[in-house]
Amino acid sequence: MQQIHNSINRWYSRNARDLPWRRPGVSGWEVMVSEFMLQQTPVVRVLPVYEEWMRRWPRPQDLAAEPLSEALKAWGRLGYPRRAQRLHAAAVEITTEYNGEVPRTEAELLSLPGIGDYTAAAIACFAFGERTVVVDTNIRRVHARLFGGMALPEPTPRASEFARAREVQPEEHQIANMWNISVMELGALVCTARSPKCEQCPVFEQCAWIAAGQPAPHYTPKGQSWKGTDRQIRGAIMAILREHEQAVPERSFLNDLAQESHAKYLALEKLGSPLEQRERALAGLLKDGLAVADEDGIRLPS
DNA sequence: CAAACGTGGTA
DNA sequence: TTACCAAGTTT
Known part of the structure; x- marks a missing residue:
């Protein structure tokens, strides 16, 4: 096992990507x-948004001082805007x-909105050097292959996976922390879901x-459905x-856009979604607090 | 616990 | 072109 630890950690030290959130300090x-x-969300799509975000809000209190609408706009087309809402x-x-x-323990991090098991362990380890067991989709896949002999991990994580992740960790604190990021990077660059580069492993x-x-x-x-879903309408x-x-104006979303041909709302018009679905999507956004309604119409939340 | 939740690149 | 997939969380 120690040989495996050394091999993957050494691989990481030579092949890790230079990413802004990995810089020392x-x-x-x-x-x-x-x-x-x-x-x-893939790294390449995150990079430009991340750089602008940190330039604008270098500390938590900088973002906290802004209305939610600014966070949602800066989030842009990263997807899952509720992440911006929860980060705010x-x-x-x-x-x-x-x-x-930013709290440094897993328990405190876990209590914050938008932070689950993975993110709490990742922040505690990567930012503060706390000893944690990080389990993400990359690590699950590497473990499934390297230790389990399977092509892919189970669709939904099993308790036994977390137990195994703990068992295969190096004993020494510093080595274990590097192992967390090393295995993740190996899964991202070599032990990929489709056509893994085993000759580089x-x-x-x-x-x-x-x-x-x-x-x-x-x-x-199982595949992720998209065409004709509420998610697509919410995104538009x-x-x-x-x-x-x-x-x-609310009617801009609910009218028969195909006939009225509002050029401004081309994105929705092209979808040609049923009225009922547009109503449901808009109601969902209001319920989720990603949009608000007043006498003038619909807007981003302050 | 299955389902919902955005978006765009790649095979 | 369709389908899969990418550092998950919440209900």
Whole structure:
């Protein structure tokens, strides 16, 4: 096992990407912002938004002082705007409850909005050097192959996976912390979901999946639906709201846009979604607090 | 616990 | 072109 630890950590030291949130001396806030943005989102899309975000709001209290609408606009097209909402809410809580300092323990981090098991462990480890067991989709996949001999991990994480993740960790604190990021990076760059680059893998010789003859996945991925979903309509509505400083009349979203041909709302018009669905999507955004309604119409929340 | 939640690149 | 996938969290 120690050989595997050494191989992957050595691989990381030579192959790790130079990312802004990995620079020596980064603040807890920098790591935290990166982790929020990286949830379900590729690094290349995060980079430009992250740079502008940190330039504008270098501390939690800087973001906390802004209305939510500014955070949602700066979030742009990163996706899952509720992450921006929760990051803003977390910044407010850090400002009021933690004197503007990002907490360093997993338990405290876990209590903040938008921070679950993975993000709490990641911030505690990467920003503060706390000893944690980080388990993300990359690490789950590497473990499934290297130790489990399977092509992919189970669709939903099992308790046994977390137990195994703890068991395979190096004993020494510093080595274990590097192991967290090393395995994650290996999964992101080499042990990828589709067409893994096994010829580049530092633990090819020890891999249980290779030894088993690279068996195919024992299940077929469920797939994420998108076309014609409420999510698509919500995204289109949010895109419109981000572009309008003033409230947008509610009827602009609910009328038969195809016939009225409002050029401004082309994004919704092209979707040709049923009225009922547009109503449901808008109601969902209002319920989630990602949009608000007043006498003038719909706008981003202050 | 399954489902909902955005977006754009890649095969 | 369709489908998968990317540093998950919440309900």
